């Protein structure tokens with residue numbers, strides 16, 4: 001059986017869940033409390049971070065970037081990295097944008113500060129980081145809106161890993177009520193479109209104990 005070790009609000013895990021689901025690859029989910037530093041998990045990923053995928057052939061893969069590239073090569077149906085050389089370069093540029101820049105400037109300042117830091121035993125949330133996260137979200141959301149208004153999907157004419165990376169970060173932030181969708185109509189329309197896809201349903205059904213999402217989180221007509 002194929003197993004994905006994850007945490008429900010981990011954007012990198014969410015990206016891999018969406019990639020597997022878009023490709024219609026069946027898998028089982030296992031929550032990995034990385035802060036417990038389980039020995040068997042450390043053996044699979046010495047970085048002790050999720051996601052980790054154990055494929056049906058027994059191969060164990062760590063890091064969402066490596067996993068998604070592997071999935072597109074091993075399971076070429078419903079390609080997610082684009083068709084032409086130019087499309088593939090643009091998909092990779094935007095995946096890096098969301099997983100590096102957006103993560104460092106927004107997700108890390110909000111989700112990590114408010115949720116992960118305590119679980120990892122890294123102290124209290126830093127109010128200045130949280131303020132910076134909210135301030136940075138606005139221009140990033142406007143950029144998503146601009147991309148969505150000038151192209152069919154974020155990286156070009158077809159849905160790609162760039163959309164999944166962006167949606168992974170934004171859905172995790174939406175769960176903790178941190179996205180003000182009125183900041184960009186284009187981003188909101190794009191998110192409503194991607195959120196309606198069957199691949200998104202399991203993410204919308206996620207519930208973290210002691211932390212309820214806002215009413216609009218799972219609403220397709222939010």
Ligand SMILES: N[C@@H](CCC(=O)N[C@@H](CS)C(=O)NCC(=O)O)C(=O)O
Pocket residue numbers: 007009010011012013034047048049050051062063064065099120
């Ligand atoms: N570059 C990695 C980042 C993975 C990552 O940072 N995962 C977080 C959860 S979102 C984690 O497990 N952190 C635990 C830790 O840093 O100790 C990827 O793309 O998979």
